[in-house]
Amino acid sequence: MDYSVKVLRDKCIGAASCVAVASKTFKLDSENKAVVLTSTGDKDEDDAILLAAQSCPTAAIEVYDQAGKKIWPL
Numbered sequence: 001m002d003y004s005v006k007v008l009r010d011k012c013i014g015a016a017s018c019v020a021v022a023s024k025t026f027k028l029d030s031e032n033k034a035v036v037l038t039s040t041g042d043k044d045e046d047d048a049i050l051l052a053a054q055s056c057p058t059a060a061i062e063v064y065d066q067a068g069k070k071i072w073p074l
Contacts, residue, residue: 003046003071004064005053007034011060018061022052026061034060 005025008068014032018025022044029035034056053061053072063072 002066003049004038005049006062006064006066007036008060008062009033011058012056013058013060015057017055017057018052020052021055022048025049027053 007026014028014034016028016034018034019027024039024042024044025037026034027037027047030047047074050063053063059073061072062070065071
């Protein structure tokens with residue numbers, strides 16, 4: 001994964017659109033809040049990760065490029 005992602009838990013409402021789009025990157029925890037999976041195996045493509053973040057109705061997912069620049073939300 002070239003992107004790094006951060007979930008803002010105080011904004012997350014558990015809509016799970018991120019999980020539907022990028023299930024290898026996101027899951028809902030026991031509080032129905034999104035968390036980022038740390039997998040060394042099969043990974044989602046960066047396009048899917050960005051789309052998952054963009055699908056969040058509360059903009060609770062921030063996406064950063066390799067240089068640390070925030071690319072979503074702008």
